[in-house]
Amino acid sequence: MDFPSMSLVHADDPNAAEESKTSSPELGDIDRGLHMFLSLHDIVTPLYTAREEEEEAAHAESLRPFKKIGAGACGAVFAQEGKPLAMKLAKSTDSDLWNDYLMHTLIFEKIKRHEIGIKVPECYFFVPKEHPEYFQQHQTLSEAAQAVCHLPTDILVTERIIPLPEMTRTLLIEKYCAGRIKQRALTDPANKDCLVRVYLGSLQGKSGGMFFSLRNFKMHLNQMVELQLDVEEMASQMGKALAVMHWDARTDARDVEFALGSSTKKVPVSIKHYSELIGMEPRTFTGPESGRQEDFFHRKTELWLLDFNQVRAITLDEAGVAQVVEAMTINDPYFPKPLQDNPVARRVWNRFAESYLEVADVVLKEQDPKVRELPGIVLQRLIExxxxxQGKT
Structure with a gap:
């Protein structure tokens, strides 16, 4: 049977969309709800979720205990086991935590825009101490924090950086912990909150000290070299991140930290492709060797950028250069140092400087030539x- 010739692609009628809108009847409550639930890519808001189930889950969540996972001069950080949120509670009444919120959000947006490899936790919301309802709904947070902070206090809620996995923690203890305290370190629950600070500017890493903690474990360049880690890639990511923070976010990046942690998303270890499957016996087991479903997924180790409470804005001039240089010199030894005798340290500095200048040049390409010279001046000041x-002047 012959069908009349027709085009598979119809030309757009410019009036069709408008006519469709005007001719469509207004949806009732049920239809409107289904429309929202079933429309592609739409976000379902709590207004249309199952209220009872949601409230029960929220109540159970409020009873789950919090534990401290970190602390600093500005605040203490708490989290619930297995949950993706970190609660940073202010230790003082000043505006440091609000500044943390502002600068964290600014730097997150700028880093994301430039698509460099480093990760920044997402910054979710701020709770002022004058908001008692939040503390009432999170009694276990108050219970965990009352010995550390004066409550009520301000709270900054962010994405939690997932700690490094158990196997990594065990190996770190085996390699760097003194034998006499090794068993204690293996059973210390605080060591589950393991992030590794990356000190590319120090060759002074040692092991076997009287005190050992994985919560803020510091790994120095000499230790990373011994483990054959890709220190040049880390230096490159660090240089790019600093260039964005300095010249796009226009901040001094004062007291930010760089740490190795796990990725927030789990990745399948080895999904079989069709070309592999057709060569197998039918009904072959293709799961993880252990048989545990959890072992089919893993998390990647990522370099994370965190802690923004001391970050301050800069101007694109000599004063801004001075502010940036001061911030880089008073920070912990995260940043590579120039003029080192160690050949790896020299390569790390070179990669850091090249990446810093490369990204800074992109960021400042529309600026006045004098402004475009500022990143190079920063590096020259660090060399001086x-x-x-070293007594070389």
């Missing part, structure tokens, strides 16, 4: 300071 420190 190192020369002075």
């Amino acid at each position: 300071l190192q020369q002075k420190k």
Whole structure:
């Protein structure tokens, strides 16, 4: 049977969309709800979720205990086991935590825009201490924090950086912990909250000390080299991140930290492709060797950027350069140092400097030539300071 010739693609009628809108009847409550639930890519808001189930889950959530996973001068950080949120509670009444919120959000947006490899936790919301309802709904948070902070206090809620996995923690203890305290370290629950601070500017890493903690474990360049880690890639990511923070976010990046942690998303270890499956016996087991479903997924180790409470805005001039240089020199030894005798340390500095200048040049390409010189001046000042420190001037 012959069908009349027709085009498979119809030309757009410019009036069709408008006519469709005007001719469509207004939906009732049920239809409107189904429309929202079933429309592609729409976000379902709590207004249309199952209220009773949601409230029961929220109540159970409020009873789950919090534990402290970190602390600093600005605040203490708490989280619930297995949950993706971190609660940073202010230790003082000043505006440091609000500044943390502002700068964290700004830097997250800028880093995301430039698509460099480093990760920044998402910043979710701020709870002022004058909001008692939040504390009433999270009694276990109050219970965990009352010995550390004066309550009520401000709270900043962010994405939690997932700690490094158990196997990594065990190996770190085996390699770097003194034998006499090794068993204690293996059973210390605080060591589950393991992030590894990356000190590319120090060759002073040692092991076997009287005190050992994985909560803020510091890994120095010499230790990373011994483990054959890709320190040049870390230096590159660090340089790019600093360039974005300095010249796009226009901040001094004062007291930010760089740490190795796990990715927030689990990745399948080895999904079989069709080309592999057709060569197998039918009904072959293709799961993880252990038989445990959890072992089919893993998390990647990522370099994370965190802690923004001391970050301050800069101007694109000599004063801004001075502010950036000061911030880089008073920070922990995260940043590579110039003029080092160690050949790996020299390569790390070179990669750091090249990446810093490369990204800064992109960021400042529309700026006045004098402004575009500022990143190079920053690096030159760091070299001069190192020369002075080494007595070479």
